Amino acid sequence: MRLLVVGAGSMGRWFGRTVDADLAFADANPDAAVAAADELGGRAVPLDGDEQFDVVCLAVPMDLAAEAVEANAHRAERGMCDVTGSMSKPVAAMREHLPDRERLSLHPLFAPVNAPGNVACVVDESGPLGDALLDDVSAAGNTVFETTPEEHDTAMETVQAAAHAAVLSFGLAADDVRAEFTTPISAALDELVSAVTSGNPRVYADIQSSFGDGTDRVADAARDLAMADDETFADLYRRVAHRDDETDNHEPAE
Structure with missing residues (x-):
């Protein structure tokens, strides 16, 4: 060939x-x-x-x-x-x-x-x-x-645009803290930030331009969490926890 x-x-x-x-x-x-x-x-x-x-x-x-x-x-x-x-x-x-x-x-x-x-x-x-x-x-x-082209591009809004936006947003929002304060979740996010930022920014910019609805959903979700009272926050938490028909018996991860 x-x-x-x-x-x-x-x-x-x-x-x-x-x-x-x-x-x-x-x-x-x-x-x-x-x-x-x-x-x-x-x-x-x-x-x-x-x-x-x-x-x-x-x-x-x-x-x-x-x-x-x-x-x-x-x-x-x-x-x-x-x-x-x-x-x-x-x-x-x-x-x-x-x-x-x-x-x-x-x-x-x-x-x-x-x-x-x-x-x-x-x-x-x-x-x-x-x-x-x-x-x-x-x-x-x-x-x-x-x-299919449609299924693929819709999936990329979540697995690429939304995921990258969430990781980069954490990187932009995070302050430098002493290593002793690191939790398992913050350490995992730090690793993800390092993984994303070791690539080519042009590639990530292209993803955001092509599948930007996923980024918008991350921004909307972060705004909802930031403005939520305790009851609303708990509802949002449970919505994520039950996304895959999981039970509500989660112990704190940290």
């Missing part, structure tokens, strides 16, 4: 490393494409070239996904996939610009350094090349599960 990966960052390199293909990389930064090709045994090609490949994989920022589909559709002889992290917009763009070719959207739900893990998958138009790519992703130890 002749595979072009558009986007030579960490996710593009993860995909190139994971699948079995003759690799080429293109990137807005030509040096990044060269570095990825040297690392993984492929070659670098111009971002605006016309050379065609069996499959084109888009590993670009989420806000550029639909644009990248249109710009690279002519280079994909048999199919296109993306690992951009959103699904509704790239899948819609692939349907428009590649109506007669294989179409696949993947979202690895982890940073590449934490691979393997869960990979959300939309097989919008199946075929042998997409099947081969999915087999390679699974063979690398990942758990691939099918979803």
Whole structure:
């Protein structure tokens, strides 16, 4: 399989490393494409070239996904996939610009350094090349599960936008305190803050822009807690405690 990966960052390199293909990389930064090709045994090609490949994989920022589909559709002889992290917009763009070719959207739900893990998958138009790519992703130890663009993007409002907003909000609100005052919960939150802030702020900004309803819900929930009287606070607490049909017999965690 002749595979072009558009986007030579960490996710593009993860995909190139994971699948079995003759690799080429293109990137807005030509040096990044060269570095990825040297690392993984492929070659670098111009971002605006016309050379065609069996499959084109888009590993670009989420806000550029639909644009990248249109710009690279002519280079994909048999199919296109993306690992951009959103699904509704790239899948819609692939349907428009590649109506007669294989179409696949993947979202690895982890940073590449934490691979393997869960990979959300939309097989919008199946075929042998997409099947081969999915087999390679699974063979690398990942758990691939099918979803829809709508289900995926709605879930990302919670598991990405809301989660990141809650963690970063704690980081912004927290004061420096002596280590002796640390509790199990505050220590866990400190670890989460460190994990989130060790990444690329552009990635997290893209998530907030794409799935911002989750962030708004976190802000609304924090406001409700801040304004609640004792009885209302207890009701809100119980609502969370019973979310998964748990009992109300929780002991204090600290």
